Amino acid sequence: GENVEQHPSTLSVQEGDSAVIKCTYSDSASNYFPWYKQELGKRPQLIIDIRSNVGEKKDQRIAVTLNKTAKHFSLHITETQPEDSAVYFCAANEKLTFGTGTRLTIIP
Amino acid sequence: DGGITQSPKYLFRKEGQNVTLSCEQNLNHDAMYWYRQDPGQGLRLIYYSQIVNDFQKGDIAEGYSVSREKKESFPLTVTSAQKNPTAFYLCASSMNKGRETQYFGPGTRLLVL
Numbered sequence: 001g002e003n004v005e006q007h008p009s010t011l012s013v014q015e016g017d018s019a020v021i022k023c024t025y026s027d028s029a030s031n032y033f034p035w036y037k038q039e040l041g042k043r044p045q046l047i048i049d050i051r052s053n054v055g056e057k058k059d060q061r062i063a064v065t066l067n068k069t070a071k072h073f074s075l076h077i078t079e080t081q082p083e084d085s086a087v088y089f090c091a092a093n094e095k096l097t098f099g100t101g102t103r104l105t106i107i108p
Numbered sequence: 109d110g111g112i113t114q115s116p117k118y119l120f121r122k123e124g125q126n127v128t129l130s131c132e133q134n135l136n137h138d139a140m141y142w143y144r145q146d147p148g149q150g151l152r153l154i155y156y157s158q159i160v161n162d163f164q165k166g167d168i169a170e171g172y173s174v175s176r177e178k179k180e181s182f183p184l185t186v187t188s189a190q191k192n193p194t195a196f197y198l199c200a201s202s203m204n205k206g207r208e209t210q211y212f213g214p215g216t217r218l219l220v221l
Binding site: 001006036043044089097101 | 156214
């Protein structure tokens with residue numbers, strides 16, 4: 001089955017700086033890669049996803065890149081704001097195998 | 109994701125007791141899922157269902173059971189065979205089981221007395 005590794009487990013950045021979270025996956029057949037944001041005590045919410053036929057996707061301050069050859073994908077958040085503080089999960093495959101999460105803290 | 113609900117918000121289980129977590133959606137989604145979330149371990153798939161009266165085991169199905177008698181409902185029973193049930197349980201749904209976005213419910217936190 002699919003195995004997804006996510007790094008780092010915790011990340012602190014100054015407000016206004018960029019944050020990057022990386023994930024690797026094992027199943028070369030995986031073709032769907034969403035990112036979810038989960039605030040404390042709340043449900044995960046989809047923030048961006050990418051499918052295997054594209055290499056990059058942007059939505060305002062958030063972007064995701066995919067390298068299918070290397071089997072890794074990354075979340076990029078630019079101009080970080082305090083409300084970006086949360087746990088972020090990557091996932092791969094149609095059945096959604098999740099990474100272990102990254103706790104992002106934005107320092108004002 | 110406002111169209112998917114879970115109840116109760118908190119649930120307490122006594123030793124040897126079976127408990128059932130409710131999940132309902134009014135999004136007309138075909139597929140529904142149950143995940144367990146433990147600290148530092150992300151979300152792990154317990155069961156999923158692509159269609160009424162059919163469901164499949166996920167990665168950690170032991171000690172759990174589900175039913176899918178209606179499209180809108182996918183209840184999860186945590187049986188007494190599940191020895192470590194304390195966790196945050198999340199239900200999700202998607203249009204179908206494919207490359208579709210999953211929408212999550214608000215979750216149920218299960219605690220053992």
